[in-house]
Amino acid sequence: MNLVLPKLAVRAASDVAWRSVALQGWGRLGSAPCQAARPERLREAAAALAAQNGRNIIAHGAGRSYGDAALNGGGAALLTGRLDRMLGFDAASGVLVAEPGVTIADVIRVFLPQGFLLPTPPGTAFATLGGAVANDVHGKNQHGAGCFGDHVEWLELMLADGRTRRVSPTQDPVTFQATIGGIGLTGVVTALAVRLLRVPSNAMRVRRQRIGGLDEYLDAFRAARDATWSVGWVDALAGGAALGRGILETAEHAAGSVAVPAEASRRMPFDAPGFLLNPLSVRAFNAAYWRRVPAGGEERVVHANRFLFPLDGIGGWNRLYGWSGFHQFQCLLPEAEAPRGLRRLLETVGEAGAASFLAVLKWMGREGRGMLSFAQGQAIPGFTLALDIPARPCSRALLLRLERVTRDHGGRIYLAKDSALSPQGMVEMYPRLGAFQEVRARLDPAGRFSSDMSRRLGLG
Numbered sequence: 001m002n003l004v005l006p007k008l009a010v011r012a013a014s015d016v017a018w019r020s021v022a023l024q025g026w027g028r029l030g031s032a033p034c035q036a037a038r039p040e041r042l043r044e045a046a047a048a049l050a051a052q053n054g055r056n057i058i059a060h061g062a063g064r065s066y067g068d069a070a071l072n073g074g075g076a077a078l079l080t081g082r083l084d085r086m087l088g089f090d091a092a093s094g095v096l097v098a099e100p101g102v103t104i105a106d107v108i109r110v111f112l113p114q115g116f117l118l119p120t121p122p123g124t125a126f127a128t129l130g131g132a133v134a135n136d137v138h139g140k141n142q143h144g145a146g147c148f149g150d151h152v153e154w155l156e157l158m159l160a161d162g163r164t165r166r167v168s169p170t171q172d173p174v175t176f177q178a179t180i181g182g183i184g185l186t187g188v189v190t191a192l193a194v195r196l197l198r199v200p201s202n203a204m205r206v207r208r209q210r211i212g213g214l215d216e217y218l219d220a221f222r223a224a225r226d227a228t229w230s231v232g233w234v235d236a237l238a239g240g241a242a243l244g245r246g247i248l249e250t251a252e253h254a255a256g257s258v259a260v261p262a263e264a265s266r267r268m269p270f271d272a273p274g275f276l277l278n279p280l281s282v283r284a285f286n287a288a289y290w291r292r293v294p295a296g297g298e299e300r301v302v303h304a305n306r307f308l309f310p311l312d313g314i315g316g317w318n319r320l321y322g323w324s325g326f327h328q329f330q331c332l333l334p335e336a337e338a339p340r341g342l343r344r345l346l347e348t349v350g351e352a353g354a355a356s357f358l359a360v361l362k363w364m365g366r367e368g369r370g371m372l373s374f375a376q377g378q379a380i381p382g383f384t385l386a387l388d389i390p391a392r393p394c395s396r397a398l399l400l401r402l403e404r405v406t407r408d409h410g411g412r413i414y415l416a417k418d419s420a421l422s423p424q425g426m427v428e429m430y431p432r433l434g435a436f437q438e439v440r441a442r443l444d445p446a447g448r449f450s451s452d453m454s455r456r457l458g459l460g
Ligand SMILES: Cc1cc2nc3c(=O)[nH]c(=O)nc-3n(C[C@H](O)[C@H](O)[C@H](O)COP(=O)(O)OP(=O)(O)OC[C@H]3O[C@@H](n4cnc5c(N)ncnc54)[C@H](O)[C@@H]3O)c2cc1C
Pocket: 026, 058, 059, 060, 061, 062, 063, 064, 065, 066, 069, 070, 080, 100, 101, 121, 122, 123, 124, 126, 127, 128, 129, 130, 131, 132, 134, 135, 136, 137, 138, 139, 140, 182, 183, 184, 185, 187, 188, 189, 190, 311, 416, 417
């Protein structure tokens, strides 16, 4: 495979078109007005960095992070959506070289028919490869396959001065580790080589099983340790003996192919009124949803997209939470702390009556390579719980309580989903933060890469 990439030529600042835009995270918690450039070529991206006129800047992929990781109110954003070329593929090794704006859906559309899948697909295929690097995303196979960065062979990183540098686990490994999961703060990833996963077909055999409560859930996950894929839906409003009940799904690749599902066949046409999601309606929905799976379980063969990206089938589903938006809280607790910690977290949201029907439990078993990877340190192996919390006047106080419980149990909060973590929480939960900051200070002494999230978390 020929991996020679185009040489950069920095064009005049006047060549860059800036537009005033208001960007939002997926949780739609308000918008961040900024100046945005949408380069189509790498030389335009370099020119955009050169032409910031002192403004700070952050890369913005598909905006699928829930909070403020990709926002930069009052500054500049480099939108990567048009840097979306696939540059090379080696079928023998499965290594794909692509620009950062290529989406997971693009990769699946082209390569699943050829027997390749992205190695660690997150729960949405709309995310870009650049975003997958910068949050070191994980999938329902994290316990076996690790995170996205584990499968990256090398990255091209554009620094604040427009120069590009190749980094890999062997070439400038420290910058590589800071960039994997580095929430865009070391530079702009302009190309990457990722090793795709070989699969027998587009089909998956999915087994669903009803789980009656939390302890049973954790045991069921442990029993499913050998499953390639596993994920659990949790009824976050069930209490008493039913606390933590849910539906565990495990899946294996299957032979033979199945029909490709239509893309976003349904769409949320308007912002739902705020009263729609109240504790009564969510409790009723959750109880019915839980009973949907027969007591003895069920098994189905489905297209991989249906299992991997169930929410992508409803376009704009984030409008379900109304105009005021929602937070997502996702934490990872070490295995030994999970029984007590998860119980306390579920009791806290149950008492507040604040959760929605979207609550997901996963098992994580491998440490990520990035200094700020979510899957890290003593929290691995562990369990991760993700909850949607509709934005209400009291939701920030609830998030603070959830942060405290997470800290008490030696856990950490996932930056890709976060909108409320405190600077102190960041320091305690990410022990390699100091090393990360050293790399940043070396690569970008003027601190030109900056975001709403980096300022909120006191990252300089
Ligand atoms: C429905 C849904 C389900 C999800 N499920 C999961 C899941 O199961 N597992 C998981 O790990 N995540 C999950 N996520 C989160 C999502 O995968 C991550 O937030 C991902 O980073 C989004 O990619 P993006 O292209 O939208 O990036 P954005 O949200 O636009 O940006 C995310 C970060 O990446 C940086 N960035 C983007 N492009 C570049 C670049 N070229 N160079 C440098 N930095 C860059 C941004 O600055 C920002 O810090 C889910 C999100 C949704 C909406």
